[in-house]
Amino acid sequence: MGMLIDGEWRADVDRFLQDGVFIREASMLPSATAADLAARLSERPAPILVASLSCPWSHRVTLVKAVKGLHQIPVAIAGEPRTEGYRLTESGGAILGGDGLRHVHQLYRATDSTYSGRATVPLLWEARSQSILCNESATIARALDLASPSWRLAPGAQTDALDALSARLYNGLSNAVYRAGFATAQNAYDDAVTEVFATLDWLEDHLTTRRCLLGQQVSEADLFVFATLARFDSVYGPLFRCTRRRLVDYPALWAYARDVYSWPGVADTVDFQANLRGYFLNDTDNNPHRIVPKLPNIDWDAPHDRAALGPLTIWRNGAQAAFDEATQHADAC
Numbered sequence: 001m002g003m004l005i006d007g008e009w010r011a012d013v014d015r016f017l018q019d020g021v022f023i024r025e026a027s028m029l030p031s032a033t034a035a036d037l038a039a040r041l042s043e044r045p046a047p048i049l050v051a052s053l054s055c056p057w058s059h060r061v062t063l064v065k066a067v068k069g070l071h072q073i074p075v076a077i078a079g080e081p082r083t084e085g086y087r088l089t090e091s092g093g094a095i096l097g098g099d100g101l102r103h104v105h106q107l108y109r110a111t112d113s114t115y116s117g118r119a120t121v122p123l124l125w126e127a128r129s130q131s132i133l134c135n136e137s138a139t140i141a142r143a144l145d146l147a148s149p150s151w152r153l154a155p156g157a158q159t160d161a162l163d164a165l166s167a168r169l170y171n172g173l174s175n176a177v178y179r180a181g182f183a184t185a186q187n188a189y190d191d192a193v194t195e196v197f198a199t200l201d202w203l204e205d206h207l208t209t210r211r212c213l214l215g216q217q218v219s220e221a222d223l224f225v226f227a228t229l230a231r232f233d234s235v236y237g238p239l240f241r242c243t244r245r246r247l248v249d250y251p252a253l254w255a256y257a258r259d260v261y262s263w264p265g266v267a268d269t270v271d272f273q274a275n276l277r278g279y280f281l282n283d284t285d286n287n288p289h290r291i292v293p294k295l296p297n298i299d300w301d302a303p304h305d306r307a308a309l310g311p312l313t314i315w316r317n318g319a320q321a322a323f324d325e326a327t328q329h330a331d332a333c
């Protein structure tokens with residue numbers, strides 16, 4: 001793994017575990033607010049999003065960007081092989097324009113020459129100031145939503161409800177799969193995996209009668225949970241031992257995941273092979289020989305048959321409006 005200590009890359013410092021339980025470090029860089037970031041996103045040149053194809057926190061942000069049609073925000077991809085943490089792909093380094101930019105940790109050091117902490121993605125990079133504006137996916141996602149104002153994935157009136165839902169799904173599912181996968185003690189694994197499946201059972205129940213997490217309304221919560229569901233059967237089952245059931249064994253949840261997958265822009269953000277490689281080639285604690293498994297065919301394009309639960313809606317100008325499934329709701333930002 002490795003991380004930065006006083007601005008120096010230290011390969012010998014590993015992920016943080018306490019009594020066999022994996023603890024994800026909170027984003028350590030100071031961040032502008034989502035509203036300030038949204039204003040910066042309308043400047044030209046726009047800040048650059050640095051994201052990894054396999055990382056679910058990056059995926060949350062690229063999903064919001066795609067569904068809101070924010071094509072003008074450039075993306076630099078950080079990907080495999082992971083030497084000194086996330087490495088920038090050649091095209092990613094070129095987009096960032098820095099000669100000799102190879103690693104994400106260099107962006108952190110440029111921002112704060114004495115930074116101590118993990119060099120995580122996603123992040124928003126501002127070329128003019130040569131600094132990271134934000135390294136927290138939830139804030140970046142809200143900023144992108146605000147930057148494209150004609151409709152909202154996280155309307156102001158619903159942010160408290162969405163924050164509570166996000167916290168529940170983060171603790172019980174999206175981060176709990178990592179607690180299962182990175183556990184180094186049986187009881188830590190048992191606790192995590194119990195939470196994962198209790199949360200999936202709750203989602204199955206909730207989504208049996210609702211098209212989306214907020215009823216019929218498309219929201220950021222659907223995109224956030226989708227980033228985890230899209231990795232469940234290929235990665236979190238086989239690699240992180242979340243094996244009690246598969247996503248495809250949950251009729252409503254699996255159909256819901258395919259419904260979200262069919263929304264405009266979503267499929268283009270998903271790279272199933274990059275997900276597999278990103279985890280199986282780099283998590284050498286769980287997969288020391290770096291063998292990438294062959295998986296059964298999973299048909300994400302199968303009809304989801306969820307229209308009977310009602311038409312999808314969006315939050316536009318303080319009211320529900322139809323989500324035209326064939327059109328991107330793009331804004332020029």
Ligand SMILES: N[C@@H](CCC(=O)N[C@@H](CS)C(=O)NCC(=O)O)C(=O)O
Binds near residue numbers: 001057
């Ligand atoms: N709070 C961050 C967490 C992001 C995060 O943990 N990203 C992982 C990739 S999936 C990462 O960059 N890990 C590298 C490391 O921890 O060294 C967010 O949601 O933006």
